Amino acid sequence: MSVRAKTALYGLLCLMAVPFVFPTWWMVTSSVKPVSEILSWPPSPVPTTFSLDGYREVFEIQPFAQQYFNSAYIALVVTVGTMAVSALAGYAFARIRFPGANPLFLFVLTGLLIPSEVTIVPLFQMFNTWGMIDTHWPLILVPILGAPSVLATFIMRQFFLALPDELEEAGRLDGLGRFAIFWRIALPLARPALGAVAIFTFLHSWNLYLEPIVFLTTPANFTLPQALTQFVDAYGGPMWDVQLSAASMTAIPVLIVFVIAQRQFIEGLAHTGLKG
Template identity: 50%
Template sequence: MSRTRALQALASRAGLYVVLLLAAALFVLPGLWMVTASLNSNDAVFSYPPRFFPTQWNWENYRTVFEVQPFARQYLNSLYIAVLATAGTVLVSTMAGYALARFRFRGRNGIFLLLISGILIPEEVTVVPLYRIVNSLGLIDTHWPLIVLPIFSGGGVIATFIMRQAFLSLPKELEDAARLDGLGRWGTYWRVAVPLVRPTVAVVVILSVYNSWNMFLEPLIFLRTPENFTLPLVLTEIEDAYGTQLWNVQMAATTLSILAVLVVFVAAQRHVIAGLTAGSVKG
């Protein structure tokens, strides 16, 4: 009987692993095809059936990325825009979320509802007024709109909502104890509340980097010169002197563009897991 149960458990586990492998393949195979296409010839990119291993390894596709566009400059553009926008989003969302969660003042719930209702406004509706404002400030073809707008637009609102909910989940007794030890509002916020919600901050970092790194509509509207372009715009501009799309070179640029996001995700994921693990063992 025990042998039969062991075989049933083994078969059940094997079936689970097969399902998980098939689910993982749905996510891995497109990425594998992208890397393969980046090393293929332009004609072989759309071969059918798809080739997951190139017949000829064309590493020069990666060199061509830097020849058809000022790719290094554009990569740095996206990098520092994402860093500044993420830092601003984390700072503003944690402060606003803490204020909405802990401060008692008239109209607090109304302000929160008004803030959340902004998510319901489609981004496309705000394009014209935002363009007029940015143009009147003389910031067209600069990176300032791409840094400031994510902090106060839909992504910033969602980050504020997430941080508010995280601060609401903290026991008030911890902050009361901190104030008894002589900490003021700022000290309680910075030295007690924020460290306790570090996993949530890591989630906000991931979301903010993702949103900033993938912005396309805003750079398309506000940027003019290729030297100021960000990566999403670059990926639509990779072509030869005759205007032919270089799909293999585009896949090479795409492969390079996702590396920074993967690094941020892996680094932030460690903090999320560490915070969740620490919370599970504390009584």
């Protein structure tokens, strides 16, 4: 490809990226503007008056640091738990032959067809019976044992199906048992798939909204998506500078993680394929 063609292609790609990049740019730059400038028309791409009052008020109105920690540790626990469950289940469905394996796997996949809104009421009743309302246990157990883990199990199964049988045979000749083969041979090779599972699981848990507003009532227990809805004035109107400051602090770390790990994410999905 000639230099002129490459320049035209990159220019076209940059132009097409504007509708996706501009909202994030406007959110971040508006978070350091006064409210009068945020609502001005036409919108200014860069702030003319720089102010950090919104960031200061975020931590004064709510226990935002605690809420940030809540989202971070819940997402981390859910990610690790989902990786463990999906890796074990995916390996079992892919490499262990047992009666009814395929029908059972199809039954597990039906979990992807059930919207979370359908199960939220029975889940609330169940966790209420267990005394877990207004705790973080529902936000940890439901994703690990629910639909996100089902999708992760599917990805891991597809990856393990593609592993050559000779690897397991070599492990058996070395005297390895089933779990040792999984732990020492299959799991290290599954790092691309595990990376993909980790990224989409972390993002799903970080952005979870329905379950927190159903299960949590104490502001100190809120996660970030729920906390973002609480930045309103005495009349219920939005506090634009504070909301945008909180949204920027919520979104930017996730964007950084995704940009850094997107190559591994795509590689992991490509490795899973649709074999089997």
